[in-house]
Amino acid sequence: xxxxxxxxxxxxxxxxxxxxxxxxxxxxxxxxxxxxxxxxxxxxxxxxxxxxxxxxxxxxxxxxxxxxxxxxxxxxxxxxxxxxxxxxxxxxxxxxxxxxxxxxxxxxxxxxxxxxxxxxxxxxxxxxxxxxxxxxxxxxxxxxxxxxxxxxxxxxxxxxxxxxxxxxxxxxxxxxxxxxxxxxxxxxxxxxxxxxxxxxxxxxxxxxxxxxxxxxxxxxxxxxxxxxxxxxxxxxxxxxxxxxxxxxxxxxxxxxxxxxx
Numbered sequence: 158x159x160x161x162x163x164x165x166x167x168x169x170x171x172x173x174x175x176x177x178x179x180x181x182x183x184x185x186x187x188x189x190x191x192x193x194x195x196x197x198x199x200x201x202x203x204x205x206x207x208x209x210x211x212x213x214x215x216x217x218x219x220x221x222x223x224x225x226x227x228x229x230x231x232x233x234x235x236x237x238x239x240x241x242x243x244x245x246x247x248x249x250x251x252x253x254x255x256x257x258x259x260x261x262x263x264x265x266x267x268x269x270x271x272x273x274x275x276x277x278x279x280x281x282x283x284x285x286x287x288x289x290x291x292x293x294x295x296x297x298x299x300x301x302x303x304x305x306x307x308x309x310x311x312x313x314x315x316x317x318x319x320x321x322x323x324x325x326x327x328x329x330x331x332x333x334x335x336x337x338x339x340x341x342x343x344x345x346x347x348x349x350x351x352x353x354x355x356x357x358x359x360x361x362x363x364x365x366x367x368x369x370x371x372x373x374x375x376x377x378x379x380x381x382x383x384x385x386x387x388x389x390x391x392x393x394x395x396x397x398x399x400x401x402x403x404x405x406x407x408x409x410x411x412x413x414x415x416x417x418x
Contacts, residue, residue: 159267159403161306162187162414164194165395166224166334167213168360168367169202169387175394176359177216179416184217187398187414191262191269195308195334195356196244197223202368202387204229207236210244219262222273223247224310224335225280247275247310248294249285259294261302267403269304272328274320276311276335287311288323295327303406306399307331314340314354321352329406330399332356337366339395339413349407357395361388362417393417 162183167176176194184192196218200209203226213221221244227233237244237256248258259272272294274287287309299305305328311317317333324331326348332355333340339357346352360367365374372383396414401407 158409159269159304159401160187160189161269161330161399161401162189162192163306163308163332163356163397163399164192164218164359165339165356166195166197166337166358166360166367167199168337168358169198169200171361171387171389171392172359172367173199173209173212175392175416175418176213176218178418179394180216180218183396183414183416189398190264190267191219192217193220193222193271193306193308194218195224195310196221197226197310198367200230202385204233205236205244206230206232210236210240214243219243220245220260220271222271222308222310222334224273224275245271245273247273247284249274249287249290251283251285258290259299267304268302269306270299270302272305272307274307274309276309276313276316278311278313278316280312288320291320291324304329304401304403305406309333310335312336317354321346321350325350329401329408330411332397339415341413343397343411343413345408345411351399351408351411353397353411353413356397357393359394360392362391362393364388391417
């Protein structure tokens with residue numbers, strides 16, 4: 158068996174703090190072969206930079222995936238160029254975008270392929286089709302691989318579910334990020350792919366998607382622009398554990414993880 162732990166979107170300092178506090182005990186409890194986290198909101202609630210990336214990797218996070226906020230900070234351009242083995246951006250950015258959309262992690266003779274893709278519904282229309290780009294990847298570079306984990310950073314539940322069925326039996330797991338709210342639809346699809354619409358976030362419990370709720374409420378009331386600040390206080394950690402058969406890559410078990418501190 159092979160175990161993958163994936164942490165949902167880490168939002169700012171509050172999210173980083175709870176990961177630093179609770180990840181050691183989670184790692185000890187579940188003994189994963191790899192720990193992956195979505196870090197696209199880890200720096201100040203939007204984007205990632207070299208300092209924050211190094212901080213997360215020092216917490217025993219092995220791979221960082223990202224999403225639509227990857228280019229919020231200019232430093233991220235060189236960051237993904239210089240760290241293609243540990244920091245990846247969505248696969249379906251147009252040709253010429255810096256960085257890579259997938260990476261291979263090896264541990265104890267086991268190969269684990271981590272893929273990052275982004276949805277287009279309610280997102281960025283300039284993206285290439287994630288279905289087609291993933292299909293090409295699986296037909297070419299990853300055609301002989303067994304363990305393939307996909308972080309699908311997308312807004313629409315329908316697009317996420319459709320991709321799950323499209324990849325069923327071809328990858329070990331498809332899990333969603335971006336909406337920051339953990340869903341309760343964890344399951345193993347008919348052909349053996351573990352699926353969860355959204356893993357949730359690591360961030361402030363009493364917040365709107367990890368940021369202070371008062372300005373968000375005012376924005377909805379008035380339509381006027383407001384400053385979004387990362388919320389503090391009680392924090393939650395949302396993650397998922399995927400257990401796979403390392404011989405055929407099929408998922409054996411999927412388990413949501415929730416912690417509060």
